[in-house]
Structure formats: structure tokens, C-alpha cells
Amino acid sequence: MTIVAVQGLAKRYGATVALDFVDMEITVGVTGLLGPNGAGKSTLLRCLATALAPDAGTIRVGGLDPAVAAQRTEVRRRIGYLPQNPGLYPNFTTYDLLDYVAVLKEITDGRQRRAEVRRVLDEVELTDRAKTKVRKLSGGMRQRLGLAQALLGDPALVVLDEPTVGLDPEQRMLFRALISRLGERRTVLLSTHQTEDVGALCERVVVMSGGRVVFEGSPRELAGVAEGQVWLSEQPPVGNAAYWRNADGFYRTIGHQPAGAEAARPSIEDGYLLLLGNAVTTGATR
Numbered sequence: 001m002t003i004v005a006v007q008g009l010a011k012r013y014g015a016t017v018a019l020d021f022v023d024m025e026i027t028v029g030v031t032g033l034l035g036p037n038g039a040g041k042s043t044l045l046r047c048l049a050t051a052l053a054p055d056a057g058t059i060r061v062g063g064l065d066p067a068v069a070a071q072r073t074e075v076r077r078r079i080g081y082l083p084q085n086p087g088l089y090p091n092f093t094t095y096d097l098l099d100y101v102a103v104l105k106e107i108t109d110g111r112q113r114r115a116e117v118r119r120v121l122d123e124v125e126l127t128d129r130a131k132t133k134v135r136k137l138s139g140g141m142r143q144r145l146g147l148a149q150a151l152l153g154d155p156a157l158v159v160l161d162e163p164t165v166g167l168d169p170e171q172r173m174l175f176r177a178l179i180s181r182l183g184e185r186r187t188v189l190l191s192t193h194q195t196e197d198v199g200a201l202c203e204r205v206v207v208m209s210g211g212r213v214v215f216e217g218s219p220r221e222l223a224g225v226a227e228g229q230v231w232l233s234e235q236p237p238v239g240n241a242a243y244w245r246n247a248d249g250f251y252r253t254i255g256h257q258p259a260g261a262e263a264a265r266p267s268i269e270d271g272y273l274l275l276l277g278n279a280v281t282t283g284a285t286r
């Protein structure tokens with residue numbers, strides 16, 4: 001079922017084209033939005049979250065049009081948004097911050113608001129930090145608090161802008177588990193640079209580059225873009241533009257078959273790199 005439908009979405013900042021007539025449909029579950037810096041991911045998410053008005057094109061969220069003032073409030077109720085830099089007040093406690101955001105989200109009944117704040121604290125596993133000041137939380141906890149504020153009001157669509165950036169491996173695993181749970185009954189749109197996040201979490205993936213959608217499909221289909229073009233060899237390949245050593249000490253390369261190389265199973269990252277025509281860091285260990 002289509003939850004979000006975007007058609008011909010365009011946005012410029014002065015001479016910079018951030019969205020170049022984007023069409024996209026998002027269905028229930030977790031959709032990953034991959035793309036390099038400046039691809040237009042944040043701009044797209046901000047337009048969906050009604051934080052930014054596009055120059056052209058249409059957006060429908062559950063059939064509603066955020067460009068129509070009378071429908072915008074209802075669209076906002078249905079969306080939870082975690083921006084890249086959520087700006088959480090450092091001197092608030094975790095509980096007070098959520099209570100404050102809940103007021104802004106028009107949960108005006110005190111009893112209902114308390115229950116809702118407790119529910120989201122529980123959902124992101126921060127109940128034991130309810131009285132801790134935001135400035136005393138670790139990076140991972142802060143990110144979970146950001147997620148908690150997005151979940152207030154139980155929105156059907158949750159939009160997360162690079163939520164795992166800067167997290168250590170343990171926090172990232174915890175955050176992934178939360179997102180995965182969210183996706184069981186909600187629609188989640190997750191922008192990320194991390195192909196591992198996409199493999200671990202997403203049923204669908206959309207790749208953006210230069211303000212355009214350059215791929216839509218399953219993670220497996222994205223890996224399939226590199227089918228027959230990924231090679232492993234014992235010696236550094238000659239002639240191929242880029243290669244790196246994997247954990248087993250083999251040289252991995254994308255492109256033409258180097259002499260003596262064997263075909264390798266492509267990963268999501270291989271498909272993504274090939275799609276973008278990216279240069280891969282030579283000699284880096286992966």
C-alpha cells in the first residue's frame with residue numbers, strides 16, 4: 001500500500017538544484033534513502049515533513065496534500081520527523097523535553113500526555129533516564145531521545161535523517177533494533193550513508209544522486225547491479241581503477257575482470273558504488 005506519493009518534486013536553493021523533479025512511492029515497512037553528500041536526501045525529507053515547501057511538484061501522505069493549509073495539520077500529525085541535528089535543549093530533562101514537544105504536538109490533556117511520554121520513553125528504552133538532563137546523555141541516548149520525540153502521537157510515517165551517523169557500533173546496533181521494530185507496523189523512511197544500515201533494516205531502497213532518483217528496488221536488487229562485476233584476486237589487480245583489501249587479505253575490485261581474479265558475490269555497497277560511478281579508496285582495508 002502506498003503511504004507517500006511524490007511526483008515531480010523540485011527544489012532549488014539559489015542556483016543549486018537540490019531536487020530535480022523527483023518521483024517516488026513509499027510503502028509500509030522500512031525504506032532506505034541512500035545517496036552521497038548533497039544528493040538531496042535532507043531536502044526531500046524536509047519537504048515530506050512539511051518543514052520546507054517545494055518549488056514544484058506534489059506530495060501526498062496517506063492521500064492528504066500538505067500544500068493545502070486545511071490538510072497540513074493532519075499531515076503533520078501523521079508524520080514523526082527526526083532531523084539531522086534535532087537541537088535538543090541541553091538543560092531539559094529527558095522527560096521534560098518530551099513533555100514539551102508533546103505540548104507542541106497538541107497533546108493537551110495532561111494525563112494523556114504523561115502516558116504518551118512514558119510510552120515513547122519505553123519504546124526507545126530510555127525510561128531509566130527520564131530524569132537525566134539532555135546534556136548528560138551519551139550520543140546514542142540523545143539520538144534515541146530524538147527518535148522518541150518523533151514517535152510522540154504515534155505517527156504512521158516516521159522520517160529519520162541519518163539517525164545512525166556518529167554512533168559507535170554498539171549504539172548503532174541498538175538503534176537498528178529499534179528502527180527494525182518500528183518498521184513492523186509503521187512506514188519508516190530512513191536516510192543514510194551506510195549501506196550496512198540498508199542491508200540490515202530495509203525492505204526497499206531508493207538511491208538519490210544529484211537531486212534525482214537513480215535506483216528504486218530491494219537491497220538484493222541493488223547488490224544485483226554489480227552482478228558479474230566484482231572480483232577477488234590474490235595479487236593487486238593491474239589496470240582496474242580502484243581496489244581494496246578485504247578481511248581475508250584478498251584484493252576486491254569492481255569493474256573489468258583482472259587477470260587471475262575470481263568472481264565474488266556483490267554486496268549492496270558494490271551495487272551502490274557502481275551505480276554512482278564512485279571512486280573507491282585504493283588500498284583501504286574493508
Ligand SMILES: Nc1ncnc2c1ncn2[C@@H]1O[C@H](COP(=O)(O)OP(=O)(O)OP(=O)(O)O)[C@@H](O)[C@H]1O
Nearest residue numbers: 013016017018035036037038039040041042043044
Ligand atoms: N539551506 C540551504 N541553502 C543553500 N543550499 C542548500 C541548503 N540546504 C541544502 N543545500 C544544498 O542543496 C543540495 C542538496 O542538499 P541536501 O542537504 O538535501 O543533501 P543530502 O543528500 O541530505 O546531503 P548530506 O548527506 O550531506 O546531508 C546540496 O548541494 C546542498 O549544498
